[in-house]
Amino acid sequence: MKSESSRHDPTMSQSHDDVSPAVIKRLPRYFRYLRELLKNDILRISSGELSRLMHVTASQIRQDLNCFGGFGQQGYGYNVKYLYGKISDILGVTRGYNAIIIGAGNLGSALASSPIFEKRGVTLTALFDVNKDIVGSVISGYTVLHMDKLDDYVASNKVDIAVLTLPKEVVRETAEHLASLGIKGLWNFASTEIELEGSDVVVQNVHMGDSLMTLCYELTKHNQDDLE
Amino acid sequence: MKSESSRHDPTMSQSHDDVSPAVIKRLPRYFRYLRELLKNDILRISSGELSRLMHVTASQIRQDLNCFGGFGQQGYGYNVKYLYGKISDILGVTRGYNAIIIGAGNLGSALASSPIFEKRGVTLTALFDVNKDIVGSVISGYTVLHMDKLDDYVASNKVDIAVLTLPKEVVRETAEHLASLGIKGLWNFASTEIELEGSDVVVQNVHMGDSLMTLCYELTKHNQDDLE
DSSP states (O other): OOEEEEEOGGGGGGGTTSSHHHHHHHHHHHHHHHHHHHHTTTTTTHHHHHHHHHHHHHHHHHHGGGHHHHHHTTBEEEEEEHHHHHHEEEHHHHGEEEEEEEOOOHHHHHHHHTTTTTGOOOOEEEEOOOOTTTTEEEEEEEOOEGGGGGGHHHHHHOOOEEEEOHHHHHHHHHHHHHHHHTEEEEEEESSOOOOOOTTTEEEEEHHHHHHHHHHHHHHHEEEEEEEE | OOOOOOOOOGGGGGHTTTOOHHEEEHHHHHHHHHHHHHHTTTTEHHHHHHHHHHHSHHHHHHHHHGGGOOBBTTTTTEHHHHHHHHHHHHGGGGGEEEEEOOSHHHHHHHHHHHHTGGGGTTTEEEEOOTTTTTTTTTETEEEEEEEGGGGHHHHHHHOOOOEEEEEEHHHHHHHHOOOOOOOHEEEEEESSOOOOOOOOOOEEOOHHHHHHHHHHHHHHHHHHHOOO
């Protein structure tokens, strides 16, 4: 899956000056592998071992991770827990963000039922929909609220992120409305790119189809290679 | 347009060799924008206009697209239909791939109900599950089949891609089984990375959580900028 940020604030790159955007982009993958290691009680790992596990060069790993300091000593390896904590901190996992889902259809329900939020320190607090067959139903312990309750909900609850799993046709106006309510993060699955230029809202547009296309490309290439 | 028989034309791979992996990675996004343009009956576009629309530099666009040849003339702009066709062809959209979904829970149902396959020239042909409450039910016109029908199904139908929307715990063995049945493409949503080393199976591992982490990172960075 490919996702793109559509925020265009040139001042943004000030605070994590020590970590390059290219490294930031790779951190979620390190986060996943380090979590797996911790789950398996592996507390130290060398760049060579991590390299074999993640299929990236050891030199890339050292380049990516050594800038955090405090680990990666020769003959000792990385302290998995420290590194996981550091990366979690940089990625905002420890910030206690709250999220709501707008659109409680199949995809919204799939996300609500998955550990995707919890694993990243995000708390899902509510789901909203307009469909009367869905409003009032219970999904993963959450009673789906009607969209007409949204303004009151946001006024009286801390909401950092809105997950947009609603039809493409209504995503723009909904995004603008959410921004007007003061929600600062939009995770958009509506297969259209939202831009809220001039606003301070951060958007991640998810395009699942892009990875299907990459798969089709690789399949095609592969078939051709076989024939050579 | 390539005919079906051109699949077996080894000279075809020449055209792909010309395109760098970095450009390939960006093609699905061009594909989306070009599709939107076509939908709105825009048949010509300059690199400058495309640049403003996609928020990439005009020079990047020219660099990415001019290698395909036959368009991008000065003062004329790109022929949207030709470019869309060319990119579709490179990405395998015109190959008529068939897909099945393994795991017809919320995410599998969401994918089955969405236009994600159709838009990319992929035909969804069946859904499979093991849950007796789901097997036999109808999702988007497909009757969900039991997994014990999978081998027979693959033996008597052309299946290029299996979409894995099943629990993480069973994904590895399922992937190996699918590979043993001769399926060459796996689109894996099971939040674990599948590796089938030594096999000729192409895998795309989707990690939706990575983009949530990027969103959290940007939110955090943004908050810090505000405080500076």
